[in-house]
Amino acid sequence: MTETGVIKVGVIGGGQLARMMVPPAIHLGLRISVLAESEGMSAARAADAVGDYRDPETVYAFAENVDVITFDHEHVPGEILRELERRGTAVHPRPDALQYAQDKILMREKLAELGVPIPAWRAVADEADLDDFIAQHGGRAVVKTARGGYDGKGVRVVSAADEVRDWFTALAEDGRGGQMLVEELVDFTRELSQLVARRPSGDSRTWPVVETIQRDGVCAEVLAPAPVADPATLDEAARIGAAVADGVGVTGVLAVEMFETSDGRVLVNELAMRPHNSGHFSIEGSVTSQFEQHLRAVTDLPLGDTSMAAPAVVMMNVLGGPEEGPMPVRYAEVLAAHPRAKVHSYDKQSRPGRKVGHVTVTGDDLAEVRAEAAAAAAKFD
Amino acid sequence: MTETGVIKVGVIGGGQLARMMVPPAIHLGLRISVLAESEGMSAARAADAVGDYRDPETVYAFAENVDVITFDHEHVPGEILRELERRGTAVHPRPDALQYAQDKILMREKLAELGVPIPAWRAVADEADLDDFIAQHGGRAVVKTARGGYDGKGVRVVSAADEVRDWFTALAEDGRGGQMLVEELVDFTRELSQLVARRPSGDSRTWPVVETIQRDGVCAEVLAPAPVADPATLDEAARIGAAVADGVGVTGVLAVEMFETSDGRVLVNELAMRPHNSGHFSIEGSVTSQFEQHLRAVTDLPLGDTSMAAPAVVMMNVLGGPEEGPMPVRYAEVLAAHPRAKVHSYDKQSRPGRKVGHVTVTGDDLAEVRAEAAAAAAKFD
Incomplete structure (x- = not known):
């Protein structure tokens, strides 16, 4: 925090996750800047700098004007982040935690050590x-x-x-x-995700466990909260999420992606140490979104309420394809037909399979909400 | 709209209203730029230009790179806006409508002509x-x-x-x-506000009528929806709001501030042709916020659902005072005690009575929500 009381956050990486940190930063009165890989990235609105995150001097210079460094992705080399810490810049998540999201073998070793169920x-x-x-x-x-x-x-x-x-x-x-x-190869019946936010003090908050539906290896749809098949399974998923967050010592938002198997087990599939696609529902669907919570956590501010803002929330990704133009050319049609749909565009060029936006619908009835989200998102295909 | 499909909005004025248009512009994938009066204004995050809105050439140059011009305030001279329209730039609200928010005598003459009840x-x-x-x-x-x-x-x-x-x-x-x-001097029992958004086509949406509570002539608190004393009164307020929006031909968001009298009449007090303090509740409290709706209306996109996102929503302004430091120095205390409160800081220097931020709480019970919003906002006093 500077002498004027303003808190400055620097985000490395200029994708949609950095972009979606900007609205809560504006509302909360935090100053946010982004080190983007190139001009015209999704977070360009906030991009005060453009440069290579693999170049130590670029990162050190960017960090000089902020109070804390956080991330849009997990690819910044650990040695650069450790040097930043030695120079006195707060880095969250810390490199000792981030390594488990950077290297899947380290991740498996750590989860095994923690006694968390894994494949x-x-x-x-x-x-x-x-x-x-x-x-x-x-x-x-x-x-x-x-x-x-x-x-x-x-x-x-x-x-x-x-x-x-x-x-x-x-x-x-x-x-x-x-x-x-x-x-x-796990014989799973569905995939679940547990989002957790954790402060440097260890204080943490979890959101309701969500169900994620993948197509071609990419997240296509998120149902929040996850429909309850067996309550014990969701409790187990929540327990695992909290255990992993504490065990790896994450600061900021952590997503724990899990398989639910036909015999009722829950196994950890992947970790992400940043806001995650499975948490986009929380922008409208939770009292505190994952993006606001991430900013609170990395600036060591008290965490917000993670209650659902509505009983049923569905997020559908918009994936780019060769036939498509940019999303705005179809706004008139989509917004007219779906006044309840919240349309998010990442202002990215469309490419086959690329995540270029998402649509969220909130309401009381899951089937109805899901149908409306699917219909709205399909109009962008 | 440019050939790439991206829609560009230019906002004249760099205050908190322009600032709060930035988050929905980011989510909806609109490009927003702001002509701010000076460096360091509230909307500096989006400020691509700094200059005097009373200087025609400054405004014309700013307008060249956008598809539509809209406003943070109503002070831009009508002759500049009419020239912009002659040069082919869309301006919303249009100068012929905006004049009724710029000149209170014109406003009274117009409302009298429309047959709307006024003092x-x-x-x-x-x-x-x-x-x-x-x-x-x-x-x-x-x-x-x-x-x-x-x-x-x-x-x-x-x-x-x-x-x-x-x-x-x-x-x-x-x-x-x-x-x-x-x-x-109207003997009123309370003040009401009706927000309306209207597109160039005339299509419009209203939010539920809200009650506004002023202190020292400044809006202090907004209860959404307005507690129902007599349903006919709220219906009358809604009817008046819609009649004014159509009658003045507004495009964008219009706030109609009204007095409710002890004998059950509703009289129009003031008009504002832009997002308005009485609509800040809608950021969390409505499916579509007034800021998103304003952007949709001025870009002639279909309007969004204005249903309440929760049964009871209360917004409390944070007014600066001589004893206060900037809001962030009190975040830790406020956020820890009120995890449900949504804190909005305008990143402005504190001055006595100046609006420097607001707090919104959503929930099921008005009394409880109001108490929490008041307690959270009071910690900034």
Whole structure:
């Protein structure tokens, strides 16, 4: 905090997550600035700087004018963040926590140490090791690159190791003795996500557990709260979310993505240490949105109420496709037909499968809300 | 709309109303820019330009890069706006409508022509005329300057014309033969406000009528919806609001401030042709906020649902005072004690009586919500 009392937050990364931090920053009177990768990024509204987050001097210069650094993505090298901390800048989430979202093998090791239920997994360095795991787990498995994957990228379901030979080759050329993660193919009935916000003091708040529905490896739809099949399952998901948040020592928002299996188990699939697609519903659907809560958490302000603002909230992503123009050309049609729909555009160029916006509808009846959100989002397809 | 489909809105005036248009512009993917009066204004987040709105060339240059011009305040001279329209820029509200919010005598003449119930009034040019009106209306009356007043400025309750001799002197020096407005002192029981949004096509939406509570001539508190004393009174207020919106041909958001009298009448007090303090509740309290709706209306997009998002919503203004520091220094205390409260800071320097922010609480029970909003706002005093 500066002498005038104004709190300054710097966000590294200029995507839609940074963009959606701007409205609550404006309302709460925080000054927000964004280090965007390039001109014209989604968060350009707030972009006071453009530069490469992998370049230490660019990041250090950006950090000089803010009270705390946080993130739109998890890709900033840990050594840069540790140096920022040594120079006296607050960084949230801290690099020691962030590493578990940066490296999936570290994440699995940590979750195993915490005793959290996870799929069977192994870190594999060669094809023989991978084929051995596949043979032991029913002839198919999920292979993930340890670093850099998102939205289904860096993930393949395989029945033989040679299906990821290109990744092994890349690892070998990298020369750092890297490994890949392989996991059992979980027979899940649905996917759940638990959002948690946690302050440096350890104080935390959770939102209701939501159901997420993926298509082609990308989040397509979120139902909030998750329809209750067995209340014990949602309680277990909430317990796991809180245990992971404390266990990894996250500061800011954490999303814990989970599988619910046909035999009633809940297994942790992925972690994200930032506002997450599964929490976009909270902009209209919760008293405190994930974006406001993230800002409160990283500035060490008391956390807000996470109650639902309506009994049923559904968020549908708008995915870009080759046939589409930018979202605004279809606003007149969508807004006229769906006056209750909250349309969010990330002001991004449309590309096949790219998340270019989302639509949220709130109401009393899940089926009705879901139908309206789907109809509104479909008009952008 | 540009060839890329992106819609660009230019807002003249850099106060909190412009500031609060930025979040919905971000969500809806509109590009918003602000012509602020000076550096460091409340809407500085969006301020792409700084300049004098009374200077025609400054305004014309600002307008060249946007699709539509709208306003944070009503003070831009009509001749500048008419020239903008001649040059092909859309201006909303249009200058022919805006004049009724710029000049209180024109406003009274228009409302009288529309047959809308208003207090007894007269345009007066000298003290004798004013004393005559006062004598005919119980010995006291309200005098208002025709132009430039807001938040109780330019308004005096007087029992003799010499109490506004300074204003008559200023009018005489102005040399334009100006008049002042005098109105009967209405014996009202409470004040109501009807917000209406109207598109260029004439399509309009109203929010529920709200009750506004003033202190020292400044809006202090808004109860949404207005508690129902007599449903017919609220129906009458809603009817008047819609009639005024159509009658003056507003485009964008219009606030119609009204008196409710002890004998059940509703009289129009003031008009504002922009988002208004009595509509701040709608940010969290309505499916579509007044700021989003204003942007939709001025860009001629279909209007959104104005249903309440909760049964009871209370907004309390935070007024600056000499003892106070900036709002953020008290966030920790307020947010910890009131996790449900939505705190809005305008990032303005504190000055006695100045609106520096507001607090909104939503819930099921008006008394409880009001108590919480009052307690949270009081911590900033």
